[in-house]
Amino acid sequence: MQQLLSEEIIKKYFKTIVKCPLFQNLGESELLGYLHNARVIVKEYRKNDFIALSGDPMEGIGVILEGSALLTRENVMGQRVIMANLEASAMFGEALLFSKQALWPATIKAMKASKIMFIPLETFIQTLPDCQQCQTKILSNLLEDLSEKAMILTKKVHYLTLKGMREKIFAYLTDIYTVQHSEELKLPHNREQMAEVLNVSRTALSRELGRLRDEGIIDIQGRSVSLLDLSVITEFGFNNN
Template identity: 80%
Template structure:
């Protein structure tokens, strides 16, 4: 059910919403004005609940107020591929907002107890009282976010075009290295999730990571990886082709 958020809810989640890319460069007074006028939908989910199933109609752009989720798809062989990790303040579903058939193309599953705010289409196209300027900024932020995610999707396609396991791992590590700007990086995925991102088997992935460690190319402990041969690893990065 669409609702205007109460002051208590706005105060509770304002720090989270300020960090949301959809509300980038909005001052607190502008954001409060928008939230006091925009009718949104808020749902709560338990861990492992489905937030959306592929083929379901979408209610609007999702904003994660609490918790985290995985956006996944299954290929024709029934293998699950992770498309995105979604954390607090992240948004999803923006590519569908103006679609003629706004159906979820992927499945979204809560990995923690979560609360999601859905912002329906009319909130973006209807003029809200005293919010015209902030609505313009929000639409600009939406376009910027779409551009960034299009680049991210291209990177994922890049992983799939690489034939060798080692090349896929190097491309994956290079992307994280460039984001974190450190040769000691923290992986955003566990081993099973990393295998799904690269569309490889977990056993083969673990075996190749062990080889890379034994050859002195990386050190790996849990999700912490030290890149010891960064020049060789970067050779297969997305921007190297």
């Protein structure tokens, strides 16, 4: 049920909401004005609850106020592929907002107890009191985010076009290096999730990571990876092909 946010929720989650890409470059007064006038849906989920199932109707853009979630999709072979890890302040579903058939194309599962704010289409197309300028900024942010997500999707396709396990790993590490700007990486995925992102088996992935470590190309401890031979690794990066 759509509702105005309570003062309690706004106060509790304001620092989280302001970090959401949808609200970047909004002044505090602008964002507060929007939050006080926008009718949204707020839902709570327990760990392992499904936030959305593939094929379900979409209620609006989701913003994670608390907790985390995993967005996945099964391919025709029944293999689960991780599309995105979603943490507090992240949003999802923006690509569907103006679709004529707004059905979730993927499954979203809560990885811990979570609270989600869904922002329906009406909030974007109806003029809110004293918020015309901030709505324009929000729509601009939405378009920018869609462009970034399109690039991420293109990179995932890039992984699939690489035939060798080593090339896939190098492309994956290069993308993270490009974001973190450090040869000491903190991986966003555990080993099982990384295998799903690259669409490879976990066993084969672990074996190849072990070889790369033995060859002195990387050092890996859990989710921490040191890039010891950057020139070799970045050869298969997205922008180098």
